[in-house]
Amino acid sequence: MCVMTGLTHRHHREKTMLNTLSSLDLRLIRVFRAVVDAGGISAAQSTLNVSQSTISNQLAALETRLGYRLCERGRAGFALTAKGSQLLNASRQLLDAAEAFCVEARQLERKLVGQLRIGVVGHTTMRAHARLSETIRRFRQREEAVELVLSMLAPGTLEEALINGEIHMGIGYFWHRAPSLQYLPLFTEHQLAYCSQEHPLFQQAGNMPVEEAARHDWAWRSYPLPDIPLPVENWRITARADNMEAMAVLILSGHHLGFLPEHFARPMVEQGMLRALNAAQLCYHPTFHLVTRQNARQSEVVRAFTQDLLAAHQLPN
Template sequence: MFADRQLTDFDLKLLQVFRTVVECGGFSAAETELNVSLSAISTYMSDLETRLGLTLCRRGRQGFALTREGQSVYAAILELNDAHDSFRHAIAKVSRDLSGELTILCSDQLDQPRQQHLAKALHYIHMQAPTVEVSIDLLPLQQIELALLKNQAHMALMPGYRQMDGLAYQPAFSTPIYLCCGKAHPLFKQPDTDITEAALKDFPAVHPGVNINPDGRKLLQLLQPQAKAYQFDARLSLILSGAYLGFLPEALAHPYIATGELRFIQPEHFHYPFEQFWVTRRQPREPEKVELALKAVNWHHQ
């Protein structure tokens, strides 16, 4: 039993394997995350259960499920990781120099204006804390929210249509989104005056697959969704195919408008604002890093 002795490095490894299995929702799903085989994960889990003298989970036709003991052990692992992170934070605070990783997440690919803004913010961060290791990644919205709440990320750039308790939202960008069609689409050569709302129902459209603001929802209800793509680059491919209508940001669509590969459909009517926010945890574990990141993104405006 762990309670009778010091935790070894191997014990900690087993506990982290168990945590990954739980958060991935099963052994098979954890293979990619851990980069080990299914048989190795099974062996690790058996070793952990033997060392603890507990049955942590059950697998069967009904899927993966934690036992009551497994739920308690998982909660204890989270507390252990919190204590470890708090220790690292305390040491960094004593040294008065920010160090370690600062993680920034984005929910979609950045257009040129946002790329430039983020580049200036990263320059500020490097000048203020040159030893900080900046990590930037692109993740789905739900994973970003979870990462922020679990203190696995410091800040994110994402839509704020669904604002969650425990997270703080600061307005960042508002980009117009327009209804587009590709050159091969039947509506491409029709003048806007001949395109009615009823006519749009006859053509397949791309849905973002997530909740958007009320103006956008009203416009989407006028279309016939037959494809789903949240990421703008994937949505762009579907629209360029000529098979689908769909909404794109002005900055992303503009180069294709200029070359005649895309067109806007009634842009004065079929558009809505795509609003993004800088999002942080309200009570982050490393407030100095979060404060630095927020100062960096506001520095450009100032």
């Protein structure tokens, strides 16, 4: 049988106190701090609302758990030992940290935390980008600690990224309605058909008949598009592109006709590089939607950002 000496017992108690911290330890430390702040056991009675003997017993219990004396108390008065002074400083740091933790824990109930991954179709209008920037500004004024991850995605991958959970919300145009997603309309984009200055139709562009344009080679999207009020299934589509830059390259070759967002093509039109074939007839107007997962337990972060996005677009929540 192993017999523990008094010294071994003391070291064991010190080790227990230093390695673990229980609610009892915290209560005893608060008693110790209250006694020091009051200037003695007698003066601390009103603060702690307990008797002198109870306070004295609590201090003794703390000293026992620590393994050293914290203060001298008796007829000569109350005085901290050297170790008591050092523990007092450490206790203040501990209790202040505990209070800060409690405040932070209470605030988390109403604080937005986590990550928000947003996918946006590239080359939307500057007005749309400005509204997204306004949304982010509104969101950052909330009580939040959210990491925003913003990605520019091709329309063909945006919906897939939402369904697969790679992003939490997407802003773009969509050619069908997946039952697992929720769609909220935001704004409309204007797409016009263009030819370059190298194309034989360039001089006639502006009022080009649809039938005449359909006889030429077209560049088309490699992903499905929303319904277009034109008989495009009968057109000569000889090239495809998955983004606006690639589409512009094909059109600027002088061989293909193709659609571009009006705002995206405008600088090239102003430089005389492109012309719209027929702005009144060779056009379509896709609606951009905010799309999120159809989930009754949608995160607070997604709901808050959605509210701010609709407000930035001056749409009802």
